[in-house]
Amino acid sequence: MNAASTPAAGPLLGLKVLEFAGIGPGPFCAMLLSDMGADVVRIDRAGFEVPDVDLPSRGRRSVVLDLKSADDLVIAWALIEKADVLVEGFRPGVMERLGLGPDEALRRNPRLVYGRMTGWGQTGPLARAAGHDINYIALAGALAAIGPGAGPPVPPLNLVGDFGGGSLYLALGILAALLERGMSGKGQVVDAAIVDGAASLMTHYFGLAASRGFVGERGKFLLDGSAPHYRCYACADGKFVALGAVEPHFYAQFVKLVGVDWGEIREQAEPQDWRRQAVTLEALFKLRTRDDWCALLEGTDACFAPVLDIHEAPYHPHNVERATFAEVAGQMQPAPAPRFSRTPGAIQGAPPSPGEGGVEALRDWGVAPG
Numbered sequence: 001m002n003a004a005s006t007p008a009a010g011p012l013l014g015l016k017v018l019e020f021a022g023i024g025p026g027p028f029c030a031m032l033l034s035d036m037g038a039d040v041v042r043i044d045r046a047g048f049e050v051p052d053v054d055l056p057s058r059g060r061r062s063v064v065l066d067l068k069s070a071d072d073l074v075i076a077w078a079l080i081e082k083a084d085v086l087v088e089g090f091r092p093g094v095m096e097r098l099g100l101g102p103d104e105a106l107r108r109n110p111r112l113v114y115g116r117m118t119g120w121g122q123t124g125p126l127a128r129a130a131g132h133d134i135n136y137i138a139l140a141g142a143l144a145a146i147g148p149g150a151g152p153p154v155p156p157l158n159l160v161g162d163f164g165g166g167s168l169y170l171a172l173g174i175l176a177a178l179l180e181r182g183m184s185g186k187g188q189v190v191d192a193a194i195v196d197g198a199a200s201l202m203t204h205y206f207g208l209a210a211s212r213g214f215v216g217e218r219g220k221f222l223l224d225g226s227a228p229h230y231r232c233y234a235c236a237d238g239k240f241v242a243l244g245a246v247e248p249h250f251y252a253q254f255v256k257l258v259g260v261d262w263g264e265i266r267e268q269a270e271p272q273d274w275r276r277q278a279v280t281l282e283a284l285f286k287l288r289t290r291d292d293w294c295a296l297l298e299g300t301d302a303c304f305a306p307v308l309d310i311h312e313a314p315y316h317p318h319n320v321e322r323a324t325f326a327e328v329a330g331q332m333q334p335a336p337a338p339r340f341s342r343t344p345g346a347i348q349g350a351p352p353s354p355g356e357g358g359v360e361a362l363r364d365w366g367v368a369p370g
Contacts, residue, residue: 010037010336010345015178016365018083019060021045024133024158025166025194026089026117027056032171033085034059035336036345041361043067043076044354055333059348061357067098071370076100078367081109085174089117092127102189112187113177117170119161121193133161133194140165140198145205149219149226165197220271222246228277229254232307233285240307241285241293254302260284 015038019030034040040060045067063079065072077100080086086105088095095101095116102114119136120126126139134155137143142161147154170192177188218224225231229245245251260280285293290306297304308316314325314332326335329350336345362369 008037008039008346008348009343010035011340011343013037013343015039015085016083017041017060017085017087018043018079020086020088020090020095022089022117024089025162025170026087027054028163028167029115029117029170029174030060030087031056031058032167033087033174034348037343037348038085039361039364041079041358041365042352043079053331054351055331057351058328058333060352061361062352062354063358063361064355067100073099075362075367075370077108079362079365080105080112082365082367083109083112084178085113085115087115087117087170087174092118092122106187106189110186111181113174113181113190114187115170115174115190115192117166117192117194119166119194121196122191133158136165136194137161137198140195140202141206142198142202145202145218145221145224147218147224149217153218160201161194161198165199165201166192166194169197169200226271226274228274228281231278233282235285235288235290235293237289237291239290241290241297242305242307243281244303244305246303250301250303253300254297254304257297257300257302258284 012033015033017030017033017038017040019026019040019042021027021042021044030040030042042057042060042062044062044064046064063075065076067073067076080100102116105112105114116122118127119131119133120129134143137155137160138153140161142165143153143155145153146156146160170190173190173192177190181187219226221227223230223246227246229243229251232240232242234240243254245254288296293304294306298306306316313319319325323335325332326347327333328347331350333347336347339345359369
């Protein structure tokens with residue numbers, strides 16, 4: 001399967017998205033829009049190297065341009081004038097220096113939604129500084145709360161910052177701006193900063209802190225892996241399971257099913273007793289393999305699941321039945337989410353190599369090649 005070889009489908013069918021090639025959250029946002037049916041055309045730079053398997057680049061076509069060339073700038077502007085959405089993830093000021101900034105873009109295409117993805121935002125004292133996910137979630141107050149009580153905080157991959165606080169908030173902002181455009185007829189700039197999005201994700205915990213339900217110290221909170229009934233355990237085969245029996249009635253169901261002495265672990269809500277209870281459960285889970293525990297607990301109200309790696313997850317029966325993963329061009333990958341009852345999305349194709357599908361994309365958009 002080649003780029004954009006699957007017939008487009010989804011609620012964004014007919015939407016034209018112009019993406020300026022970048023890394024991380026910008027491409028992932030464009031992938032989400034493509035999965036929902038948008039026609040995404042990516043401008044790649046000449047000589048730009050792409051990974052061998054760059055799954056977030058799936059489902060779009062590529063046009064290779066030298067944005068410092070006057071002739072190629074003409075093509076870039078022609079694409080901008082045809083686009084509904086523009087996605088860029090450069091540092092603040094880069095698009096302006098290229099002569100492709102939002103002021104001129106909105107003058108030429110007043111209906112354009114101009115999506116900007118940065119770590120620190122377009123403004124502020126750190127706006128032009130380099131950074132990565134770990135820095136953004138550190139400043140947002142998220143990183144300090146993640147990890148065991150002893151030792152430093154643990155970065156949660158780059159899920160909380162780049163993809164959670166970045167890509168998803170940019171996608172939400174773009175869709176909201178498109179909805180508003182349907183009423184006003186006008187486009188606008190969407191300034192999506194990862195630090196802003198990560199801070200927004202912490203709203204629940206700021207509320208808990210205000211009510212003294214969350215003190216902000218690792219190792220002392222219900223959902224940070226400290227509580228014995230909300231953490232992972234090693235099994236006899238060295239594999240892991242995840243227990244999330246937060247509510248007392250679910251915890252009681254777990255205790256009944258595993259046959260542990262209720263008297264040893266009944267003080268579920270007492271943090272000072274968590275470590276002793278955890279020791280009891282650690283010994284319990286090491287008595288059986290992960291598969292044995294799945295046979296006993298999976299599908300019950302014990303709030304249990306096996307901890308699967310990326311090679312196992314696609315083949316779990318639940319994920320298989322729901323088609324949570326899909327194989328495209330020989331590569332297993334997550335399928336589009338969320339799901340729509342009338343206009344389901346689809347992976348529109350494998351990641352393109354630079355320039356792949358570009359001639360057809362220019363033709364479809366009514367832009368003359370250089």
